[in-house]
Amino acid sequence: MSDRPGISVLDRPNSYIGRTVERPNARRLVQGRGAFVDDMKLPRMVHLAFCRSPYAHAEVVSIDKAEAEALPGVIRVVTMEDLKDIMTPWVGVLDHLKGIKSAEQWPLANGKVHWQGEPVAAVVATSRAIAEDAADLVMVEYNELPPVTDMMTALDPETPVIHKELGDNLCFERNVDEGDVDKAFAEAAFVAEETMRFNRHTGVTMEPRAIICDYNPADEVLTLHMAVQCPHMSKNLYAKHLGLDENKVRVICKDVGGSFGIKIHTYSDEMAAGAITVLLGRPVKFVADRLESFVTDIHARDHVVKARMAFNAEGEITALDMDDVTGIGPYSVYPRTSGIEANQVVNLTGGPYKHRNYRCRARVVFLNKNVMCQYRGVGHPIAVAIAEHLIDRGAVALGLDPVEIRHRNFIPDDAYPYTAPSGAIYERQSHHQCLDKLVEMMDYKGLRAEQAALREKGIYRGIGFVSLVEVTNPSPAFYGVGGARIASQDGCTIRLDPTGGITCITGVTEQGQGTETIVAQIAASAVGVSMDNVRVITGDTDVVPYGGGTWASRGAGIGGEAALQAGKELRKNILKVAATILQSDPEALDIRDGAIIDADTGTERMPLSELGRIAYFRGDTLPHDVQPELVVTRHFVSRGFPFVFTNAAHACHVEVDIETGMVKLLKYWVVEDCGTVINPLLVEEQTRGGVVQGLGPALFEECLYSDEGQLQNGSMADYLVPMAAEMPDIVVGHVETPTATSELGAKGVGEAGTAGAPGAVMNAINDALGSFNVSLADMPFTPEKVLRALGKV
Amino acid sequence: MKAPSFEYAKAESVDEALELLGRFGDDAKVIAGGQSLVPALNMRLAGPSALIDIGAIGELRGIKLDGAVMRIGALTRHCEIMASGEIARHVPLLAKAVPNIAHEAIRNRGTIGGSLANADPAAEWPACSLALGAVMEIAGQNGRRKVSAADFFQGYYTTAIEPDEILIAIEFPVISADYRSAFMELSRRKGDYAMVGLAAHARVSGGVFNDVRLSFFNVADRPVLAVSAAAVLEGKEMSVQAVEQAQQALGDDLDPLGDLYCSPEYKIRLARVLTGRVLSQLAAG
Numbered sequence A: 001m002s003d004r005p006g007i008s009v010l011d012r013p014n015s016y017i018g019r020t021v022e023r024p025n026a027r028r029l030v031q032g033r034g035a036f037v038d039d040m041k042l043p044r045m046v047h048l049a050f051c052r053s054p055y056a057h058a059e060v061v062s063i064d065k066a067e068a069e070a071l072p073g074v075i076r077v078v079t080m081e082d083l084k085d086i087m088t089p090w091v092g093v094l095d096h097l098k099g100i101k102s103a104e105q106w107p108l109a110n111g112k113v114h115w116q117g118e119p120v121a122a123v124v125a126t127s128r129a130i131a132e133d134a135a136d137l138v139m140v141e142y143n144e145l146p147p148v149t150d151m152m153t154a155l156d157p158e159t160p161v162i163h164k165e166l167g168d169n170l171c172f173e174r175n176v177d178e179g180d181v182d183k184a185f186a187e188a189a190f191v192a193e194e195t196m197r198f199n200r201h202t203g204v205t206m207e208p209r210a211i212i213c214d215y216n217p218a219d220e221v222l223t224l225h226m227a228v229q230c231p232h233m234s235k236n237l238y239a240k241h242l243g244l245d246e247n248k249v250r251v252i253c254k255d256v257g258g259s260f261g262i263k264i265h266t267y268s269d270e271m272a273a274g275a276i277t278v279l280l281g282r283p284v285k286f287v288a289d290r291l292e293s294f295v296t297d298i299h300a301r302d303h304v305v306k307a308r309m310a311f312n313a314e315g316e317i318t319a320l321d322m323d324d325v326t327g328i329g330p331y332s333v334y335p336r337t338s339g340i341e342a343n344q345v346v347n348l349t350g351g352p353y354k355h356r357n358y359r360c361r362a363r364v365v366f367l368n369k370n371v372m373c374q375y376r377g378v379g380h381p382i383a384v385a386i387a388e389h390l391i392d393r394g395a396v397a398l399g400l401d402p403v404e405i406r407h408r409n410f411i412p413d414d415a416y417p418y419t420a421p422s423g424a425i426y427e428r429q430s431h432h433q434c435l436d437k438l439v440e441m442m443d444y445k446g447l448r449a450e451q452a453a454l455r456e457k458g459i460y461r462g463i464g465f466v467s468l469v470e471v472t473n474p475s476p477a478f479y480g481v482g483g484a485r486i487a488s489q490d491g492c493t494i495r496l497d498p499t500g501g502i503t504c505i506t507g508v509t510e511q512g513q514g515t516e517t518i519v520a521q522i523a524a525s526a527v528g529v530s531m532d533n534v535r536v537i538t539g540d541t542d543v544v545p546y547g548g549g550t551w552a553s554r555g556a557g558i559g560g561e562a563a564l565q566a567g568k569e570l571r572k573n574i575l576k577v578a579a580t581i582l583q584s585d586p587e588a589l590d591i592r593d594g595a596i597i598d599a600d601t602g603t604e605r606m607p608l609s610e611l612g613r614i615a616y617f618r619g620d621t622l623p624h625d626v627q628p629e630l631v632v633t634r635h636f637v638s639r640g641f642p643f644v645f646t647n648a649a650h651a652c653h654v655e656v657d658i659e660t661g662m663v664k665l666l667k668y669w670v671v672e673d674c675g676t677v678i679n680p681l682l683v684e685e686q687t688r689g690g691v692v693q694g695l696g697p698a699l700f701e702e703c704l705y706s707d708e709g710q711l712q713n714g715s716m717a718d719y720l721v722p723m724a725a726e727m728p729d730i731v732v733g734h735v736e737t738p739t740a741t742s743e744l745g746a747k748g749v750g751e752a753g754t755a756g757a758p759g760a761v762m763n764a765i766n767d768a769l770g771s772f773n774v775s776l777a778d779m780p781f782t783p784e785k786v787l788r789a790l791g792k793v
Numbered sequence B: 001m002k003a004p005s006f007e008y009a010k011a012e013s014v015d016e017a018l019e020l021l022g023r024f025g026d027d028a029k030v031i032a033g034g035q036s037l038v039p040a041l042n043m044r045l046a047g048p049s050a051l052i053d054i055g056a057i058g059e060l061r062g063i064k065l066d067g068a069v070m071r072i073g074a075l076t077r078h079c080e081i082m083a084s085g086e087i088a089r090h091v092p093l094l095a096k097a098v099p100n101i102a103h104e105a106i107r108n109r110g111t112i113g114g115s116l117a118n119a120d121p122a123a124e125w126p127a128c129s130l131a132l133g134a135v136m137e138i139a140g141q142n143g144r145r146k147v148s149a150a151d152f153f154q155g156y157y158t159t160a161i162e163p164d165e166i167l168i169a170i171e172f173p174v175i176s177a178d179y180r181s182a183f184m185e186l187s188r189r190k191g192d193y194a195m196v197g198l199a200a201h202a203r204v205s206g207g208v209f210n211d212v213r214l215s216f217f218n219v220a221d222r223p224v225l226a227v228s229a230a231a232v233l234e235g236k237e238m239s240v241q242a243v244e245q246a247q248q249a250l251g252d253d254l255d256p257l258g259d260l261y262c263s264p265e266y267k268i269r270l271a272r273v274l275t276g277r278v279l280s281q282l283a284a285g
C-alpha cells in the first residue's frame, strides 16, 4: 500500500501509484514470447529489398530491371513509374513554423536521388535473400551531381541548390530578439563565447523498422502491422497518400523493440511497401536491416552554434545571444518536419534561468545526407549544453562555484507561472530543490577534495553540472495547430469483465518503456482491483480510442490521466450497480482488491465477480431502470499550458587521461522532477536509459560523412554505440512537483536524461582540464580531440 | 543483410578438407568460428562459392606443451586459451592479450587459427605471434610446411596461406627464465579492436633490458616490430631517458595510416604512450 502523503484519488487504500511493481509484459519478453513484426508470417506474403542510391546527389538516367526480374523467385521490380498512379507525394511542412519549406517526396526516386541510401527501386521476391540478390542485379545508370554536404556553406550563393523549385537550401529560419541584448553585452562584466558543434548521430533501435502491409482488394481494407509509435498518425497518412478511406486502414502494433523517435516518421521504403501491397494485392513485408537503417533511419542533431552569454559582476546572466545552424537531409521529414528541433533550441536554451535579454537565430538547411528529424530529447541536448557550457565559463571567470552560479540565476521559486523570453511558459519548477538534493546525493564537497588531492598526483578528474527544463505532455500547440493530424489528446477505455477483472484499451503505445505497466497501475488503483486482474491492450487502431501514441514524453501524463478518469468513472458505475444489488447507497460503498466493501468499515460485501455475474448474465434480477454500464471511455488533452515542463539537475564525474585523451565516466547523478512518480523504477529506468543515450553522442556516436556525402561508418562495427562497460553507475533521485493540469499530476520523464547528459559530460571534461585553460565544445569528445585541445597531437 | 547463397561441405579430416578445397576451387573458403566470416558474408563483403566447415576436425583442436614449444591447434577457441593454466604459465603474453579480444560471446566461438588466417591488422593474435616469433603450420595438397610469423603476415587480410591450404596449428616458444611479457591496448570501448596496441616480450635481468620485442598492431597493414626502439633499449636499464629515447625511435619504426577515428599523428602518440607504460610493466615484472 502506498505510504506517500495523501493526494486525492491517488492515495486510495490499494493504490499502486508511487510503487515499483513488476512489469506485466516482462515475462513475455524475457522468454522470447514477444510478438514483433518480423515474427509474423501471412499467407502469400512477399518480401521487399531496395536498390538504394550509392550517390549523395545524382540524376537517375535509366533503370534496367530485366536481369533482376529474370531471377527465379523475383515477382516484380517496382520503380516510381509503377506507383505514380497509386499514390500522392508528401511535403514535410507545418503551418505554425512560419516560412518552412520542403520539396515533394515520393517513395522511390523520381528522376533524381538526393542522399546515399535513398530508395531507387523495390524488388519484390519470395524471400528477402532472393530480393537482395536481385537488388544487386538492378542496373541503374546515374549522372552524378555535385553534393551539398557542408551546412556552413549550404546557403552560399556558389553552392548548388538541391531542389531548384525551392530557390535555395534554406528549409526554415526563426528569430527571437527580446529585451536589449546589445546593451547587456556592452555593459557586461564578463562575456563567455563559444562555437559549439553537435554531431549527427542516430537512434540504433534494437528492433529495426519493420512493416507488413496487407491490402485486401475485396474489401479495400489495408492492414498495416508495424513497429510504430503513433498508430493513428500512420493510419491517417497511409489512407491519405494511397487514396483510401481512413476507416479502411487498420494499424496493428504489437511489441516494439525501442523507438526513441525513430519510429514516428514517414519513411520512403515503408510508404513504398504500402503502395506495393495495393499494386499486387498481397501482403508485403519490409524489415530494414542494420546497414540500411544507418542510411535511412532519421539522423539527429547536426548543429553548429555560435553563442555568447553576458554576466554582471555578481555572476548573474544578463543576456544570451546565439546563432544555430542545423544541417538536415534533402527533405524536411513528414509530417513532423525537420524544423522542430531548431525551434526547440530557440524555445529552451537557458530555460532554467531568469535573464530577460535573449536573441537567437536558428537556420535549418538542406544537405545531401540522410534525413534528420526528431529523436529522443529533440533540441534539448543542444539547448542545455549551450547554456550550461557558457554558465560554467562565467563561473570560472568570476570565481564562482558552478553550483552557486546556477542558484544565483535560477528563476525564483515564487515567480511561477513564469514566461521565458523565448515565450516558453513554466507552470512550476523546482530547480533550487533539485540542485540542492543533487549536491547532497553526490557528496559534492568530498568529490572536490578528492579532485584536488588527485590532481597533485597527476590524475585529472572533473565534475560537470547541468540544470534543465524538458517539454512534456504537449497540448495541440506542438503539431495540431500546424495542421498535422497528430493527436495530442489520448483516450482509455476500461471494461469490467464478468469475472471481476478489468481490460484497459489505451491509445498510448508500448515501445518498451513501460506504458502498459503505468496504465495497469493507474487503472487498477482507480477502479480498486489487483494488478493481476488487469489486462492492457495497445496499438490496434480498430480497437483502441483515437490517440497520439508515444512522443514528447506524453504516455504517462496524458494516457495515464485518461486511464485515471476512465477508472474513476467505471468505479462510480460499478458502485451504482452494487448499491442496487446490496440495497445500499453508492456513497457508502467502495471497491478494494476486487471486492465491493463498506466504505466506512472496509467489510467485504460482494466480490466484483459476483457483480459481474449478475450484471452480464442476470440482468433480469435488476430493477428495470438500472442498466449497468461497465465500460467507460475517457479522453484527456492537456490544457492551460502549451506544454507541461519538467526540470532536472544532473552531475557527471569523469577522469581524463591527459596522455591519451581518453575520458572515463566514473559516476552520474540525476535528480528529476516529473511531478507525480507513478512507478519509481520505471522513472529511474527511463532516466538511466536517457542518460546513456546522451552520453553516447557526447563521447562515441557520430555519423561520419565524407565531403562526397558518403556515410563512412554505417555499421555496428564502425558506429560506436555506448556499451555497458563504459557506462557509469547512474544514481537517480526524485523531487515531486505535480502538475495541476491533471488530477494525476504526472509529467513526462522519457527524454530528460538524454537532454542533460551531453552537457554534463562536456562540463565535467572541461572541469577536469581546467588548469590547462582549454575549452572543449565540439562533440563527440573523442580521445584525439581531447589530446589536440591539450596541444599534444 | 542476407548472405548470397553458397555450397556447404563439412570435412571430417584435414585431408578431406584439403580435398574439398581442391574440388571447389579458389572461390571456396574455410569456415572456423565464423566470427569474422559470417558478418562478412551477411554484409556481402565476401561471396565464396562454397564454405568448407572444418569445425569437426579433432586434430585441429587443443593446447599441447611439447618441451620448449606450446602447440595450439588452429581451431582452439579464444575462450579455451583464456581458461588455460598452461598458457598462463608458459606463454603468458597470450593470457594477457586474450581478454582484450572482442566479447565473451565472440571468444566462445572465435578461433586462434581463424584470427591469424584472417590477419586483421588490428587483431591481437597476429601481434602476439610476431612478438614471440611463433611458427605457423600449414597443410596443403603437397604436405605440410612451417612459416615464421615474420613471413606469415603479408598485408591487409593477407597471409602466406594459399587458397588451397589450411592453417593447422601455431607453435609458440615457451617463456624462458628472465623473460617477461606485457600487453596493452587502447580502445574506445571494451572489446573493440584497438586504436593502437602493443604486445611486448623481453629479457629483463638485473633491471637491464635485452632482446626486446615490441610488436605494435593497428599501425600498419600488418603487425610491426619496432626494431629501432628495441635497439635503443638493448642493454639499458629502465629510466626516463631510456623510455624517451625508445619513444623517439618509434618515429623510424612506425609510419601509421590514419583510420576513421585516429589520425596518423595520434596513432604515433598512442604508440609512444603505450611504449612508456608497457616498459614500466616489463621493468616492474
Ligand SMILES: Cc1cc2nc3c(=O)[nH]c(=O)nc-3n(C[C@H](O)[C@H](O)[C@H](O)COP(=O)(O)OP(=O)(O)OC[C@H]3O[C@@H](n4cnc5c(N)ncnc54)[C@H](O)[C@@H]3O)c2cc1C
Binding pocket: B029, B030, B031, B032, B033, B034, B035, B036, B037, B038, B039, B054, B074, B075, B100, B101, B102, B103, B106, B109, B110, B111, B112, B113, B114, B115, B117, B118, B122, B123, B124, B125, B161, B165, B166, B167, B168, B191, B192, B193, B194
Ligand atoms: C563484434 C566483434 C568484435 C571482435 N573483436 C575482435 C578483437 O577485438 N580482436 C580480434 O582479434 N578479433 C576480434 N573479432 C574477430 C574474432 O576474433 C574472430 O573470431 C576471428 O577474427 C576469426 O576467427 P573465426 O574462428 O571466427 O574465423 P572465421 O570467421 O570462421 O574465419 C575467418 C577467416 O579465416 C579463414 N580461416 C579460418 N580458419 C582457418 C584455417 N584453419 N585455415 C585457413 N583459413 C582459415 C576463413 O576462411 C576466413 O577467411 C571480433 C569479432 C566480432 C564479431
